[in-house]
Amino acid sequence: MRKGMISACMAAALLVTPAVAKPGFDKYVATLKAEAREAGISEPILERAFKGITYHERAVSSDRNQPERRLTLDEYIPRAVPDWKVAQAKKLYRQHYDALKTIGEHYQVQPRFIVALWGVESNFGKLQGSYNVIEALSTLAFDGRREAFFRKETMAALKILQQGHIAPEEMKGSWAGAMGQCQFMPSSFINYAVDGNQDGKKDIWQTEADVFASAANYLRKAGWDDTYTWGRQVQLPEAIDRTLLGTQSDKAQSLSEWQARGVRRMNGHALPTVDIDAWLIQPDDEKGRAYLVYNNYQSLLNWNRSHYFALAVSHLADRIKFD
Numbered sequence: 001m002r003k004g005m006i007s008a009c010m011a012a013a014l015l016v017t018p019a020v021a022k023p024g025f026d027k028y029v030a031t032l033k034a035e036a037r038e039a040g041i042s043e044p045i046l047e048r049a050f051k052g053i054t055y056h057e058r059a060v061s062s063d064r065n066q067p068e069r070r071l072t073l074d075e076y077i078p079r080a081v082p083d084w085k086v087a088q089a090k091k092l093y094r095q096h097y098d099a100l101k102t103i104g105e106h107y108q109v110q111p112r113f114i115v116a117l118w119g120v121e122s123n124f125g126k127l128q129g130s131y132n133v134i135e136a137l138s139t140l141a142f143d144g145r146r147e148a149f150f151r152k153e154t155m156a157a158l159k160i161l162q163q164g165h166i167a168p169e170e171m172k173g174s175w176a177g178a179m180g181q182c183q184f185m186p187s188s189f190i191n192y193a194v195d196g197n198q199d200g201k202k203d204i205w206q207t208e209a210d211v212f213a214s215a216a217n218y219l220r221k222a223g224w225d226d227t228y229t230w231g232r233q234v235q236l237p238e239a240i241d242r243t244l245l246g247t248q249s250d251k252a253q254s255l256s257e258w259q260a261r262g263v264r265r266m267n268g269h270a271l272p273t274v275d276i277d278a279w280l281i282q283p284d285d286e287k288g289r290a291y292l293v294y295n296n297y298q299s300l301l302n303w304n305r306s307h308y309f310a311l312a313v314s315h316l317a318d319r320i321k322f323d
């Protein structure tokens with residue numbers, strides 16, 4: 001849903017064009033309201049949530065016209081993890097260290113990965129999107145290409161409003177409905193958002209403690225293990241069997257097995273002598289970057305099924321720690 005060369009929040013930062021009238025849209029919205037009423041959403045919330053919304057052509061255009069040209073990782077990583085973002089990540093890591101340390105220990109997620117996700121998803125909260133989430137989701141559901149998915153997300157967004165975590169007028173996000181500083185879809189919010197500062201609300205838009213705790217909770221539930229890192233870039237022998245590459249469960253092998261197959265660290269040295277399974281990936285082609293990745297990387301893919309996203313987060317986290 002959210003894979004691609006840029007995150008949904010970056011796309012949402014583009015100029016938002018005016019919504020337009022669309023035959024049949026109002027009747028469709030009436031069916032959404034009826035479904036929401038049956039699910040227990042109150043009339044006052046429905047009135048405020050759907051007030052003034054119309055069909056949003058740009059949301060549909062964005063959904064149907066994802067960028068076709070794909071950068072190589074050699075081109076993409078420096079753009080996704082520039083020096084200025086690393087410097088900002090380190091500054092914010094130090095600034096929020098006490099809260100990050102507490103959250104990291106509670107959810108057993110290294111704080112540097114929380115900050116890296118924050119940076120990649122929304123540029124540390126600066127790019128959250130300016131679309132009315134209910135309007136964008138209703139538009140995409142009406143469009144019909146992925147109606148069931150967006151209709152479900154609309155209901156989840158209304159549930160969030162019913163629970164009082166944010167006012168309907170303030171629920172903003174990307175063209176696809178991804179919200180807040182961690183760019184959760186509404187269903188992800190329902191499943192993973194956390195009240196990090198214990199004020200009774202799960203505020204991923206303005207409250208850093210909630211953003212950090214929600215991101216950490218997501219990773220933990222996706223199988224994160226803070227005993228290990230995410231993986232490493234490696235050198236491959238020329239004769240590597242390329243059928244071994246991939247992140248499917250049956251592609252995992254131990255580091256000692258990869259060592260025996262000729263895979264080495266980037267400096268040519270032997271792989272670590274650690275008893276852990278890893279997957280070999282080469283997202284571009286046989287001449288592109290290769291990585292051995294661990295289960296934590298799979299957790300990042302659970303967040304967003306893009307290798308480019310997962311590697312941007314991983315590289316930023318490493319630079320927070322090692323630079």
